Amino acid sequence: MSTATTAQQSPPAEKKSGRGTLYRGKEGMWSWVGHRITGVVIFLFLLVHVLDTALVRVSPEAYDAVIGTYKNWYMALGESGLVAAVIYHAFNGIRIVLVDFWKKGTKYHKQMLWAVMILWVVVFGAFFVRHMMLVLGG
């Protein structure tokens, strides 16, 4: 019933463009844009990450030299950016799975997006504080 009423209330312009539906415009679309961008960023990182880890087959010195460049404050900001992307993509990915598989998923997709944002702030905040303290302290 409630879905029928919301459909009636939405202005005609929104109906025509498909805005305000589950996918187009508003939260649904921006969460998807964010999911896409973070997915590509993590993938590109992973390609490079396997290459730098492969240096353990070259020599201990080569590996330590490259890993050593990760330990200053500006690289720490880059690592934090990557971790921010991973945390968003992971939590929003779970939301997508719930929307698709959980009976009430489509009904609560907005609430779940709020949950993703709140969890992101909490988990990333904790990571960032600890990571920066370790980087700057040591």
Place this chain on the structure above:
Amino acid sequence: MSAQQLNIAAPRSGDIDPKYLRQSASSSSNREMFKWLFMRISGPILLVLIFVHLFSNLMVGDGVHGLNFGLVAGKWASPLWQIWDLTMLWLAMIHGTIGVGTIIDDYTSKDRTRVGFKVALYLASVAIIVLGTLVIFTFEPCMTDAAGNLMDNSPSFCFNQ
């Protein structure tokens, strides 16, 4: 104009002339279903694998300052971390390759462009999966140089052997 003339089939209705399809309908939809499911099964597993990976490398002990050859040698001495990293490598690479493949499909309309990007993507992915797998299985903690001496920066346990 009669109403009948305006009755154009929607693309998703399955009535598409086969000549406009990139593959036969049944094989392409099975593959799409497999990809769709794979993303949703690998995702939650990757969450656990990657969160633990980040936590154990960046949050415990000295964090990023503790990372060096010796730490990797210590971790890969245990089959648990070997299997952990191997699973993470394969799942993340396949998940990411399917994901980026979908994005290529979405933004390329010319067949030649699409095939070009996809071939490059698959070649890069296979190369990285093979390299990463070899690195885990051929890892040697106590490497020696041509003269047979332990290399610089070798983990301390190599000297006690």
